[in-house]
Amino acid sequence: MRHRQNINNIYALLGLAVLLLVASFYLLGMLPLIKHLERTHDERVDFQLSESSALIRTILDDQRNIALQVASRSAIRNRQVAYLRGEIDRQTLAEFSRPKLADAITAHEGLISVVRYAPDGSRLYSAGRQIPSAYDRLCTTYPVESIRLVMIEPDARRVYYCSPLHDRGGRHIGFDLLVMFDHPLHEAVERQSRAGLELALVLDDEGLDGYWPNRPIDSHMHKALTQYLQTSVMPSGFSIAQRRLEDEPRWQLFLIVDDAEHARPLERQTLPLLFAVLASTAAIYLLTVITLRPIIAALLEQKALLARSRCDGLTGAHNHAYMQELLDAELARTTRYGRPLSLILLDIDHFKQVNDRHGHQAGDQVLRILTQRCRETIRQTDQLARYGGEEFLIILPETGRTQAMTLAERLRRHIARSTFPIPGDSLHITISLGVISTEGQTDAFDKYDLIEAVDRALYHSKREGRDRVSYGAITPAAPPASGRKSAAASRGEEGK
Numbered sequence: 001m002r003h004r005q006n007i008n009n010i011y012a013l014l015g016l017a018v019l020l021l022v023a024s025f026y027l028l029g030m031l032p033l034i035k036h037l038e039r040t041h042d043e044r045v046d047f048q049l050s051e052s053s054a055l056i057r058t059i060l061d062d063q064r065n066i067a068l069q070v071a072s073r074s075a076i077r078n079r080q081v082a083y084l085r086g087e088i089d090r091q092t093l094a095e096f097s098r099p100k101l102a103d104a105i106t107a108h109e110g111l112i113s114v115v116r117y118a119p120d121g122s123r124l125y126s127a128g129r130q131i132p133s134a135y136d137r138l139c140t141t142y143p144v145e146s147i148r149l150v151m152i153e154p155d156a157r158r159v160y161y162c163s164p165l166h167d168r169g170g171r172h173i174g175f176d177l178l179v180m181f182d183h184p185l186h187e188a189v190e191r192q193s194r195a196g197l198e199l200a201l202v203l204d205d206e207g208l209d210g211y212w213p214n215r216p217i218d219s220h221m222h223k224a225l226t227q228y229l230q231t232s233v234m235p236s237g238f239s240i241a242q243r244r245l246e247d248e249p250r251w252q253l254f255l256i257v258d259d260a261e262h263a264r265p266l267e268r269q270t271l272p273l274l275f276a277v278l279a280s281t282a283a284i285y286l287l288t289v290i291t292l293r294p295i296i297a298a299l300l301e302q303k304a305l306l307a308r309s310r311c312d313g314l315t316g317a318h319n320h321a322y323m324q325e326l327l328d329a330e331l332a333r334t335t336r337y338g339r340p341l342s343l344i345l346l347d348i349d350h351f352k353q354v355n356d357r358h359g360h361q362a363g364d365q366v367l368r369i370l371t372q373r374c375r376e377t378i379r380q381t382d383q384l385a386r387y388g389g390e391e392f393l394i395i396l397p398e399t400g401r402t403q404a405m406t407l408a409e410r411l412r413r414h415i416a417r418s419t420f421p422i423p424g425d426s427l428h429i430t431i432s433l434g435v436i437s438t439e440g441q442t443d444a445f446d447k448y449d450l451i452e453a454v455d456r457a458l459y460h461s462k463r464e465g466r467d468r469v470s471y472g473a474i475t476p477a478a479p480p481a482s483g484r485k486s487a488a489a490s491r492g493e494e495g496k
Contacts, residue, residue, distance in 0.1 A: 010296065011289060018285045022277060045197070049241050049255045052192045052199050056253060057245055059184045064147045066108045067163040067178050071147075076100050080174060081167050084118070094125035101127035112158065113179040116165075119172055131179060138162060139175050149248060152203055154211055157182050185211050200225055200254040221256045312386040314364055315371040323385035323393055327447050330397050340439035342404035344394040345454040346374075346411070349430045349466040351390040362422040363390075366429065369420050377411045393454075401437040401471065408433045408469045416467065430467035434458030436474055445476045 071077075076097045083093040097116065105111045105128045113128035121140040123133065138150045139162040151160040163176040185201060189211045192199040198221040202210035224235040234240060239257040310322035318326065334341040348354075348370065355363040367390065374384050374392065383395040396404055412433055420427040434457030436450060457472025464470065 010292070014288055014292075015285060018281045022281050045239075045241060045255060045257060048192060048197065048199075049243055049253065052188070052255070053243050053245060053253050055188050055192070056185065056201060056251070057247060059188060060149070060245070060248055060251075062184070063110065063149075063159065063161065063180055066111055066180065067147045067161045067176065069108075070101070070104050070111075070114055070178065071163045071165055071176055073100060073104065077165060077167065077173070080116070080124075080165065083124075084173060090124060098125050098127050101125075110181045110184070111178065112181060113177075115177040115179075116174060117177070118174050124174070129179070131177065135160070135177065139177050149203075149250070152182065152210070154182065154186075157186070159185070182211070196258045196260075198256045198258075200256065202229070202252050202254060204250045204252065221258065225254055225256050315367050315386050317371050317374075317392065318383060318385035320385065320387060323383075323387065323395070324447075326383050326385070326395055327450070330395055331447050331450070333397070334438055339398045340400045340437055341450075342396040342399040342401065342435065342437040342439075343450055343454045344396065344404065344408050344411070344433055344435050345387065345451075345458045346392050346394070346408075346431045346433045347458055347462070348390040349432055349462075351429075354427065354429070358422055358425065358427075362425075362427075365422050366420050366427065369418075370415065370429075370431075373415055373418055374411060377414050378407065391458075399437070400439040401435075404435050404437050405469060405471060408435045412467065412469055432458060432461035432466045433469045434461060434472055435469060436472045438474065441474050443474075443476050445474050449474055449476045 079088065079093050079096050082088050083090065101114045101116070105114065111128070113126060113131050115126040115131050115136070116124045117136070117139060118124055121136065123136055138160055141150070145164060147161060147163045149159060150162050153159070159180050159182045161176075161178045161180065163178060164172065165174045165176065167173050189199045189201055200210055200222075221238075224238040225240065227233065227235045228238075228240050237259055239259055241255045241257070243253050245251040245253065310318055312319045330341055333339070348366070351363065351366070354366055367386075370392070371384065371386075374394070378384060378394060378396075381397055382399075383397075385393050385395070387393040396407065399407075412431060415429065415431050418428075420429060434454045436453040436457055438445070438450075453472045453474045457470045460472065461468045461470040
């Protein structure tokens with residue numbers, strides 16, 4: 001179960017690493033990219049507004065130039081001066097001027113009609129299509145000091161200009177009403193609009209009349225702009241940019257942006273990239289898991305084999321061979337750092353009687369329970385090993401004599417008070433313990449000397465009546481030598 005938990009932790013850490021990778025990519029890569037694209041879209045909106053404004057100004061300039069060219073025909077102007085002086089009558093003026101204005105209309109494709117007026121506003125003559133007299137008031141409503149757009153008729157596709165007339169001395173001699181086609185304005189508005197963006201050209205004193213793309217008048221874009229113009233409140237889901245034309249301040253250019261529609265190109269650019277990143281990271285995660293599974297399984301198998309090789313199959317304590325390795329390591333550490341090392345060797349009193357009376361299965365159960373009781377009493381840093389038969393060795397790192405004796409006595413009492421359930425019965429057992437410690441030891445010794453000393457201490461407890469703790473002194477039998485085995489060590493190996 002612990003190994004399975006470790007594997008799950010590995011997969012969880014791997015998943016967390018993948019999530020961190022995705023988050024880093026999004027925060028450090030995708031998010032700046034999205035913000036950059038949003039700024040680019042905003043810049044494109046501003047650029048389109050500027051571009052549209054320049055295009056509309058060019059169209060209006062072309063129309064004013066037509067009016068200027070019509071007004072600058074000197075022959076017609078001279079005849080009008082003669083008329084105002086009384087030198088010729090109105091019919092003579094009209095017969096001379098009308099054909100020339102007709103030539104001007106023919107020369108300019110966008111020009112429909114020209115109506116010429118006297119300074120007092122009375123109509124003198126006209127050329128081109130007939131213009132009702134109701135339109136005569138257009139040029140008298142406002143002072144005509146320069147060429148001025150006075151009215152639009154988007155449905156009729158017409159615009160109306162008033163153009164002043166002056167003689168060579170700069171004196172006012174009348175004005176023209178020019179009617180022109182507004183196709184260029186319609187085409188410009190249509191061409192500058194696209195999905196999510198719509199251009200509108202509105203004249204201040206004409207209410208909501210203006211130029212829109214060739215779409216139904218009740219479109220959601222038109223409704224959004226109507227709401228904005230009437231309430232000055234930005235409609236939900238839309239953004240509206242506006243700009244007045246420099247040369248025609250009465251004209252306002254509006255760019256209506258449908259936020260949802262306008263964001264779709266951005267989504268089309270970013271969402272596939274995000275999905276690709278998520279798919280790639282998911283593939284990396286799955287491939288990594290697939291790759292790691294056999295490796296982890298092999299490592300776990302190796303770890304399990306190593307654990308089994310170090311473990312006593314009956315009790316679960318360390319076996320004798322691994323105990324020797326642990327003892328060598330602790331003894332080396334003790335020698336290097338000068339820290340004390342203590343050993344406890346314990347034996348079950350009258351264990352042969354347990355086997356004889358209750359059977360070997362009961363004896364095995366007692367050994368397993370004893371191992372569990374010992375683990376409940378010793379510290380996590382202490383090592384418990386089955387030394388042989390019913391004998392167990394406890395290695396106590398960095399533990400002096402007093403601490404070792406206290407722990408041994410506590411263990412003896414705990415075992416004496418414990419109940420050992422076996423099939424069909426329960427037992428009370430006692431143990432005898434021997435304790436030794438390297439604390440205060442000045443003579444050289446090796447592990448065999450330690451085992452001999454703790455073995456003598458154990459048998460001293462048995463000779464003194466069992467169920468007790470005895471301390472033994474370390475008395476090196478000979479200088480430490482490689483390959484030397486004590487009698488107790490040999491007996492322990494036989495008990496394995």
